[in-house]
Amino acid sequence: MKLLAFLKGKKGAMGIGTLIVFIAMVLVAAVAAAVLINTSGFLQQKAMATGKESTEQVASGLQTLRVIGIHNNTSINYLGIYITPNAGSAPIDLNQTKILISDGSRKAVLQYKSTAFTDLSTGGKVSNISKDAWNLSGGEFGIIVVQDADNSCTSNTPVxxxxxxxxxxxxxxxxxxxxxxxxxxxxxxxxxxxxPAVIQFTTPATYLGDQSVVTLQ
Structure with a gap:
């Protein structure tokens, strides 16, 4: 009975002070909610962008179809690397592509030379070294187009x-x-x-005079 009477005698806090505290709590909660919403939205967009880039990175790339060599009976003078994009790959700009290659004693990094370009999509002989694509100096590689249905690969934009x-x-x-x-x-x-497309082969045990073009990989 005394406890009940004690509780009945208590009154809730009232007045302007209580109102100020209540408003402050509401404002703090609103600010916290706004921060959480903005942060979650930013993280969601960042995650989507990262996921797209990761998917592109994993799915895209190049693969080596074959490698040929053109020799003079004693040594190989020219190499031709057949490549194609991986299945599901995004378009690849060969102007931004590098070839890293080594013969065991020397390493080279090659970049695309825009004037070393030949389009054989309508037919022709890849091993004809008089073509522009074979007119190269050290540190350069050229392009011969073998198949390009949409004409996306040109000398200036080799995509x-x-x-x-x-x-x-x-x-x-x-x-x-x-x-x-x-x-x-x-x-x-x-x-x-x-x-990247992998290059790995060993040259033949001998070069035949009647076979100037050999398949290496």
Whole structure:
């Protein structure tokens, strides 16, 4: 009974002070909610952008179809690397692509030369070294278009996409590579983003005079 009487005798706090405290609590809660909403929105957009970039990085890239060599009976003078984009890859700009290659004693980094370009999408002989694509100095590679349905790969904008096949040409002699028989060559074609195309082969045990073009990989 005394406890009940005690509780009945208590009155709730009233007045302007209580109102100020209440308003302050509401304002703090509103500010906190706004900060949380803005932060969550920013994180969501950041996560979406990162996910898109990660997907592009994983799915995109190049693959090596084959590698050919043109020799003079004693050493390989020219290399041709057939490449195509990976399945599901985003378009790849070969102007931003580098070739890293080594013969075991010398390494080179090659970049695209815009005048070393030949379009053979309508037919022609890739191994014809009189073509512009083979006119190279050290540190350069050229492009021969083999398949390009949408004409996306041009001399000034060499972009390849789904279904395109091009040959990256290298003047081995100009890069001071020594490629006699039984020489191991390694390297990669590194695009701006995505997986690189692997180069790895060993030159034949001998070069036949009646077969100037050999398949290396």
């Amino acid at each position: 390849i996409n789904k279904g395109d096949i091009v040959v990256l040409t290298i003047n081995a002699t100009a890069n001071q590579f020594n490629l006699p028989p039984r020489t191991t060559v390694t390297g990669s074609v590194v695009p701006e983003f995505g997986a």
